[in-house]
Amino acid sequence: MRTKRLLSAQLTRLISFPKNPTREELPLLLILRQFSLDVSSSATTTTTTADDDTAAVTQVVELLQSQDVNWDDEKLRQLLSSSTSPFTHSRLLKVIRRVGDSSKALKFLEWFEQYTSSSSSPISPVASYASAYKAIFDLASREPDYHQKLSHLLQTSRARGVPLTRDSASLLIRCFGRAQMVTDSIRVFNDLDPLLRNTYLCNTLIDVLFKSDRTDDALRILDDMLAPDSSSPPNDVTGSIVFSALLKRNQPRMVVSGEKIIELVSKMGESGVSPDAVRLTQLVTMLCRIGNTGRAWDVLHLVMKMGGVMEVPSCNALLTGLGRERDFERMNLLMSEMKQMGIRPSVITFGILINSLCKSRRVDDALQVFEKMSTEGEDDGVAVQPDVITFNTLIDGLCKVGRQEEGLALLDRMQSQHGCSPNTVTYNCLIDGFCKAGEIERSHELLERMKEGGSHPDVVTLNSLIDGMCSHGRISRAVEFFREMQRSGLKGNIVTYTTLINAFCHVNNIHKAMELFRETVEVGCCPDPVVYYTLISGLGRAGRLDDAWSFALDMQEAGFHLDTTSYNILISGFCKKKKLDKAYEILQQMEKEGIRPDEVTYNTLIATLSKAEDFSIAHQLMRKMIDEGLVPTVVTFGALISGYCRAGHLDEAMKIYRDMGSITKVPPNTVIYNILIDSLCKDNKIEAALSLMDEMHVKGIPPSTVTYNALFKGLQEKNWLDKAFELMDQMNTRACNPDYVTMEILTEWLSVVGETARLKRFVEGYEVSVSSM
Structure with a gap:
């Protein structure tokens, strides 16, 4: 160890080239100097070659970029032959990449090929031009009309027998796909050497096919990738492409069936590819939204069985679909499975359960879930704190079944026990519940409490109170309250005005109803078909049919159109007044507007004609009704039978009765x-x-x-x-x-x-x- 340290220190001193070396250091110093000179010389040579290469490439590029390239110009030949080293394949690629124009690049490549084949200069011949074409493809892909230029380049390369590289094929598939030339993308893939096809290339093609709605073609490629002996097995990128494509197909008529989705998830799972948590959630949501909750259940459990990523949002998505179908048995089963897998339910999970139960009017069950939510898992500390949405759902459910007092008690509990502040929605649920129960004073008390608590009433609050007052005969008070709210800055909407208009129509105060209708236009509330229907119905009930029809014509001039129901009210009114000519006029106007008469329209006219003993026209109308695809009902036949009986034509009445059972298959009723x-x-x-x-x-x-x-x-x-x-x-x-x-x-x-x-x-x-x- 000591020897190594001494040697290291000595080498460090020698590398610094001391001015007074010792006798022992001199031989080593000479060797190091010689080595240094060799390295310096080699580096200098490399730098010179690189500089020469750059200069040669630059000069060729500048010449090619000039306005008019003279391909017979000797200068170009001199540039290729005058460099210190041969103009190699790498230099050729550098020129192509820098020339900036695919047409000039292709022309230069063709010229270069001829030059190297005929020249006796030391320029190295190019063994293959596949990578050169790849460089030209790259240039063309960034130019205008890229798809046409790429098609021309591909034809040229094929004519010259130049094979595509994997990178060239990938670029062409993407570009042709972007230009909606999907058939060309498929042809590129099929023409490529099978040995060059890999997962990346297959992913590129199926992505193009899915985006171009060539689903069947994409699935065929995917089936090949999923084959046991496939050289291009799917990977996570494949899964991302496939699952994303399936999620985009959320139309009522799916191109990919639910069975096919399950098959794909299964096969890809066998290859180790499963949808991630986000895409699994989206996939389950999509299947549930199109009414295929059973398939959503299968997909989730398939991923669960394969050991894929399973998180609470995916389970929540399935619970939402099951709740929409009121499938509480499987909702409970899924909750049990979540617990077994250690997936902790969130407040959203419990909210879904409570909401579904409340919509099914199973409020007591919803309350049990609420209690369970706050206590379940106390031993291991996984209790879930309810939020304001949970409380609102429960309070609304209680009010919907007439248990508003319990809803009010829950409001107090959410504040005192859970420290959860009620919001406008909370109070709206209670106000609506008390209004529907006729307890208008309690509703107003809640409104004041709402304001004191810092929540602001909105148009829903306003509409609930006005509807409650109108429904219980307090129309004047409803108008007075409406004006008070308007002065405080809360404007009503078309629902507000429709409620008031309907109330005044029912008490035959058409003048006030019309006054409110004009106000809707003045304040910028766009009238909808409901308010028109309400007014026309009110005018009809008041016997003011001419006014109703005049109002309908004014609406049409203003750009609004009556619906079938409104036309039926007018036709029925004039028929009761025995003004058949007017009824026919309205029928013609109805058809002129493109509104198809329905069974009610025809039944009203047939009944009126039968009472007038005009059976010929009545039967003509019934034939027209059938021609338009409408099926005569028991009401239709009843009108004719009643008419014939009243006219004393019992034989005709009995004939229609017999035809009902044998020909039309409409069973007679008690009437x-x-x-x-x-x-x-x-x-x-x-x-x-x-x-x-x-x-x-x-x-x-x-x-x-x-x-x-x-x-x-x-x-x-x-x-x-x-x-x-x-x-x-x-x-x-x-x-x-x-x-x-x-x-x-x-x-x-x-x-x-x-x-x-x-x-x-x-x-x-x-x-x-x-x-x-």
């Missing part, structure tokens, strides 16, 4: 049977009426009091007492209560024939067909 039975009885066809009653029993259609009343009236005309007693027993058996019409018919009839005892038994609910004697 239609009542119309037919009543008409048959009035036409003294009691047997046919009783036969229809039997059909009702067979088809399981329950007769109503109206049915029995019609039959009792018909039986009275024929004095068929035994059948009447039988029907009276049926009424008791079916718990079909008699009304005043029933009692009037039976009292008059049975009193005359001396059967008042049976009538008494009927009223008391006993069997009447048995003799009372």
Whole structure:
């Protein structure tokens, strides 16, 4: 060790070249000086060569960059042959990279190839031009119209038999993909030597294919990568590309099915590639949003089984989807699995559970989860502190089921026990709950408490209070309150005005409703279809149909359009007034505006025409209804049957009834049977009426009091007492209560024939067909 230290010290002194060396140091010093001279000479030679190389390349580049390059100019030849060393392949690449123009670079390469093949100068011939073309590809990729230039360069290289390098192929695939020349990208990949294809190149191509919506082609490449004997196995970059592409396909009609997603996750997992926590969360969320929660469950558990990264956000995403479907069984199962895996639920996790339970009106279960949230895991210290959102969700759930007092108690608890300050949403939930319960004063007390606590009322607060007051007949107070809030700086929205307008329409104060409507325009609230519907409905109910139609025309001139419901109100109103011409005018206007009539439109017109006994036009409308893809309903047929019965055309009415069951497959209901039975009885066809009653029993259609009343009236005309007693027993058996019409018919009839005892038994609910004697 001592010898090494001495030698090291001696060498250090020698390297510094002492002025007075000792006799022992002199030989070593001479050797070091000689070595120093050799190194200096070598360095000088290298520097000279590098300088010469740079100068030669610079001169060639300057000549090529001149305006008009004379390829026959001797100066270019001299520059290539006058350098101290041959103009090698590396110098060629330097010239190409620095020339800055792919066309000139290609021209120089072609000229250089001819020059080296014909020249007897010492310039070394280039063995391969593949890397030179790669350099020219690089230049072209940064130029305008790069895709056209790259296509030309690729054709040129192919014609000259120059193979593509892996880097060239990667650049071309990316550039062609960016230019939407995906077929060319695929051709480049297919033409490349299979031995040069690697994972990076495959990743480049599938990225291009996914971005160009060539999903099937991308999946074919991916399947090759996933093959057991693949030389290009997927890596994390592959996973990033594939999972990102799947996440972008969140359209209602996915290109990649849920089954295919699971297959991909499984196969990539076998290759050691799993979605990271963020992408797994996004993938689960996407599947849940498109209604494929079952597949989301499978994906999460597949990654779980493969040992992939599993974090609470991914579980929360699945819980949200399960909650939307009210699948509480699997929600509880997932919570248990989280606990087994050591994944600690967050406040968001419990919030999802509580929200789902509250929306299902299972508020008591939600309260149990809330209590569990604060106490679970006390032994190992993992209790979760509820936040204001949790409390708001619970309070809103309690108010929605009419338990606003409990919601108010929870408000006090959140402040006293948890130190959680309520916000505007908290108070809005309570105010709305008390308003819906008719406790308007309590709602106003909460409003004052809200202000004292530092929370500011918003338009939701305003709308809840105004709706509550209007719903409980305090319209004037609602307007007064609205004006107070406006003076304090809180402006209403279209919902506020619609609520007030609707309230005034219901009390037939159309003048005030129209005044408020004009105010919406003045204050900048954009009217929506609901407020128009409200006004038109109000005008219609008030019998001011001409005003309603005039209002509708004014709306159209202002650029607004009525919806189908609004048109139906107008048509129905004019039909009730027996103004069919006006109703047809509105129908034509409706079609002109591109608004398709619906079943309600046609049923209203058919019913009106049937009452007017204009059956020809009524059937024409029904045919038009069918031609437009609408299916006649029981209401449609009921209108026609009622019309024919009222006109005394029982045969036509019965024909439509039979067609309902055999042709249209629309089953008749109790109302239609009542119309037919009543008409048959009035036409003294009691047997046919009783036969229809039997059909009702067979088809399981329950007769109503109206049915029995019609039959009792018909039986009275024929004095068929035994059948009447039988029907009276049926009424008791079916718990079909008699009304005043029933009692009037039976009292008059049975009193005359001396059967008042049976009538008494009927009223008391006993069997009447048995003799009372």
